[in-house]
Amino acid sequence: DIVMTQSPGSLAVSLGERATINCKSSQSLLYSSDNQNYLAWYQKKPGQPPKLLIYRASTRESGVPDRFSGSGSGTDFTLTISGLQAEDVAVYYCQQYFGLPPYTFGQGTKVEIK
């Protein structure tokens, strides 16, 4: 199984500042036939389902504010929140969906306001 390692486990950022979350996979998520990385980022708030923010490592889901961006390729990926807003307080997860299941998640990163 592909192991996903997220860092940091938590971070506190001032309103309007940048938050950066890293995700590393134990094997490449780059599919050679289409040159796409099968990595998604979610925002999870209590009592709600995961909300898809980014798919294929860098494509923002429709309706997601452009302060959320994803980057990276192969085994190393980053979610950046540029200009943290109060409503961004949540736990963020990466998930790989390369090939066949299991589509494993990172451990999560809790984002708080400093």
Add this chain to the structure above:
Amino acid sequence: EMHLAESGGGRVQPGGSLKLSCSASGFTFTHTAMHWVRQAPGKGLEYISAIGSDGADTYYADSVKGRFTVSRDNDRNKLYLQMTSLKEEDTAVYFCSRGVDVWGQGTTVTVSS
């Protein structure tokens, strides 16, 4: 609009059984692999099961293998998760999903004596 809705959660004693359902609408269910993910209280997201579009291929995490069975009824656009020999550590919110983009609201399973 694509929509998933779980049902069937509840409180059950250790060793008991429960069957979760997930109703799908707004997309071609028969063309789509489906997944179950759970979140125990205070824990992260755990990917536990999947089933291919025709039901022939299934996957189970080690934590549920041999106790949970995933199935689907493509005529009724429904996904199921039969849970047996439940343990207290199965207490969680269970989500069904269509890949990464469509998720249900979740149903809560509590295993406690």
